Every structure is written in C-alpha cells, then in structure tokens.
Amino acid sequence: MSYSGKTLSSVSKRVEHIRFRNKATQHDRSNAERRANVWKKILDDVCDQCSLHGLNHIVGKNRSAGEKAFWSVTVICAMLFATYAIVESWKTYKKSTIDTVVETTFFSYADIAFPMVVICDSSRVDWERVMQLTAKDVPGIKPSLLPAVRKLLKTFSVVSYGDFDEFDELKNITELPKLIGLNLTELLVKVMRPCEEVFSHGGCWWNFKMVNCCDVFELQRTEFGLCHSFNSDFSEYSRARLGADSGLIGAFWRTESGELRPRRTGDNGCTYQQCPRSRSPPKWTPNHRHG
Structure with a gap:
C-alpha cells in the first residue's frame, strides 16, 4: 500500500x-x-x-x-x-419560657370538687317502650303517624355529634313535615330506660356507705343523647336550680336538702356496676303496624 x-x-x-x-x-x-x-x-x-x-x-x-x-x-x-x-x-x-406559679401549697384536697361521672346507655331508646307507644303518649300526633315516629326514634337512637350522615335516612319518611310540632326531648325521656333499669345490678358507694344510684345520678342532655350524670353542674336539675350560673368554676351551691354541690373529694368516691345492655331495634317490615 x-x-x-x-x-x-x-x-x-x-x-x-x-x-x-x-x-x-x-x-x-x-x-x-x-x-x-x-x-x-x-x-x-x-x-x-x-x-x-x-x-x-x-x-x-x-x-x-x-x-x-x-x-x-x-x-x-x-x-x-x-x-x-x-x-x-x-x-x-425558643426564647420564651413557661412560668408556673403555685398559688398555695396548703390548699386542702377536701375543697377540690369530685369529678363528674356521666353514664350513657348504648342505645338512646328502649325498643319495648317504643313499640308500646300510643297516640296518648305523643300529644298532637295522629295515630297514623306512629310508624313515622318510630322510624324517627330509630335514627335518634344511634346518632351522635359528628355522625350527621345518619339523618339521611329521614329523607325516606314522607310524613316528616307533619311531625314538626313533636317534642323530641319529652319523647326520648318516655322511651329511654329509666334510672332504675340502668343501675339494676346494685347500688353505688358514696360517702362511706351504699346509696341508691338514682338518688345521686341525674338526667343530663349530652352530645350522646340523654344520659345519667353524677356531680354535674350541667344536669337538668342543676341547670334548673342555677340557670345561667350553672357550670361556674370554683362556685359551690346547695340543694334543697342542704347538700353542697359540686360534691367534694373530702367524701369518698363513687363506684357503679356494669349496666345491662339495651335491646336492638326491631327489623321494620312494610306491613308492620302497632298502636
């Protein structure tokens, strides 16, 4: 090459x-x-x-x-x-500090109010009482509207604060506008289990002795429905006695019998036994009528 x-x-x-x-x-x-x-x-x-x-x-x-x-x-x-x-x-x-000031180290624990105890039934209503409702139990409501009242109670038996989607079932009640004058609070009081049935398994221990639970527990409206409360300034009885002053921190008051409320820790604590479970709602059928 x-x-x-x-x-x-x-x-x-x-x-x-x-x-x-x-x-x-x-x-x-x-x-x-x-x-x-x-x-x-x-x-x-x-x-x-x-x-x-x-x-x-x-x-x-x-x-x-x-x-x-x-x-x-x-x-x-x-x-x-x-x-x-x-x-x-x-x-x-980061620079700021949390300052805690102790007002006194000689405060008597006997002057501290005992905590509030609230017991709510697992179901808002007793279905035996619901099925036994008559027109006399629901003033101003026609007997033909009792099935709609029972369906309304079925919704209120399970609803609680935040679970407002349960109210969607009310859309199927065509007679709902006719129940506008219904007093739900009075109706729920009639169909709920009374205090004697909630605390049917024994008494309560308070102030070093056994007492009737229904003598110390009071009816109270809560976000879970009507419940039984102990030592509460927001119970129906306390609100009726105090009005706008109910629930004031550090304020003590006396009942008609002279008992100081709220109850203090100088007395002994309160115990209660397990409440019986309530019955489940019945299954609805198109031909079901009662009243």
Missing part, C-alpha cells in the same frame, strides 16, 4: 469517528432536552394547579413577559417574607 492510500484510510477513520461522536452528542443533547421538557411540563402543571396565588400567572401562556416578571418577583418576595416570619417566630418560641 502506498503512502497516499494509508493517508486516505486514516482520514476516513477520523471522519467516521467525528461523525459517530457528533451523533452521540446529538443523541445526548436530545435526551437532555427531553428530560428538561418533562421537568418543565411538571413544573408548569404544579404552578398552574397550585392554590398558591401568583404561580399560575408565572406559567400562564396568555401572560406577557412583564407580567411574568412581576409575579415572579412578588412570589419570591412573599416566600422570603414568610420564611423570615417563621424563623423569627421560632426564635421567639
């Missing part, structure tokens, strides 16, 4: 190497551009859907360059100000 042939072979190899390198460079550049486009699309979607005001204006296609610059500066300043406020608040929180 001549010298010129060797030179041409070397040049052709170099040209092929340059072409291969250019192709690799173009391939890498296209991959980089593709990745950049993906991240740009993600950033655009985040800014467009984000609830933070201003970001959607930065990526808006119908916004001019001046508007995008204005909103970019505004968002950056807002983020810097928020960061500064958070840092300063954290510094203030």
Whole structure:
C-alpha cells in the first residue's frame, strides 16, 4: 500500500469517528432536552394547579413577559417574607419560657370538687317502650303517624355529634313535615330506660356507705343523647336550680336538702356496676303496624 492510500484510510477513520461522536452528542443533547421538557411540563402543571396565588400567572401562556416578571418577583418576595416570619417566630418560641406559679401549697384536697361521672346507655331508646307507644303518649300526633315516629326514634337512637350522615335516612319518611310540632326531648325521656333499669345490678358507694344510684345520678342532655350524670353542674336539675350560673368554676351551691354541690373529694368516691345492655331495634317490615 502506498503512502497516499494509508493517508486516505486514516482520514476516513477520523471522519467516521467525528461523525459517530457528533451523533452521540446529538443523541445526548436530545435526551437532555427531553428530560428538561418533562421537568418543565411538571413544573408548569404544579404552578398552574397550585392554590398558591401568583404561580399560575408565572406559567400562564396568555401572560406577557412583564407580567411574568412581576409575579415572579412578588412570589419570591412573599416566600422570603414568610420564611423570615417563621424563623423569627421560632426564635421567639425558643426564647420564651413557661412560668408556673403555685398559688398555695396548703390548699386542702377536701375543697377540690369530685369529678363528674356521666353514664350513657348504648342505645338512646328502649325498643319495648317504643313499640308500646300510643297516640296518648305523643300529644298532637295522629295515630297514623306512629310508624313515622318510630322510624324517627330509630335514627335518634344511634346518632351522635359528628355522625350527621345518619339523618339521611329521614329523607325516606314522607310524613316528616307533619311531625314538626313533636317534642323530641319529652319523647326520648318516655322511651329511654329509666334510672332504675340502668343501675339494676346494685347500688353505688358514696360517702362511706351504699346509696341508691338514682338518688345521686341525674338526667343530663349530652352530645350522646340523654344520659345519667353524677356531680354535674350541667344536669337538668342543676341547670334548673342555677340557670345561667350553672357550670361556674370554683362556685359551690346547695340543694334543697342542704347538700353542697359540686360534691367534694373530702367524701369518698363513687363506684357503679356494669349496666345491662339495651335491646336492638326491631327489623321494620312494610306491613308492620302497632298502636
């Protein structure tokens, strides 16, 4: 092979190497551009859907360059100000101390009110009493509306504060507008288990002796329905006695019999036994009638 042939072979190899390198460079550049486009699309979607005001204006296609610059500066300043406020608040929180002052170390524990005890039945109503309801038990309601009253009681027997979706069942009661004058509190008192049945398994221990639970427990309206409460300033009896002054912290008052309320820890505690479980509601049938 001549010298010129060797030179041409070397040049052709170099040209092929340059072409291969250019192709690799173009391939890498296209991959980089593709990745950049993906991240740009993600950033655009985040800014467009984000609830933070201003970001959607930065990526808006119908916004001019001046508007995008204005909103970019505004968002950056807002983020810097928020960061500064958070840092300063954290510094203030770390520097501040919690001071606890003891008023006296000679306070008699006998002057501390005994805690309130509230016992609620697992079911708001006693279904035997519900099924025995008559028109005389529900004043102002026609006998034909008793099935609707029972369905209403079925809903109120399980509902509690926060479970308002249970009221959706009332949409199926077409006679509901006719029950607008119904006193639900009085009706629930009639169909709930009385105190004697709730505490049927024994008495309560209070002030170093056995007492009748129904003498110390009182009816109280709670977010779980009508319950029996002990030593509560919010029971029906306490509210009737005190009115707007019921529940004042540190305030003591006396009953008609002269007992000091709320009861203090100088007396012995109260114990109660497990209450019997209430019955489940009956299954409703289209032809079911009672009254």
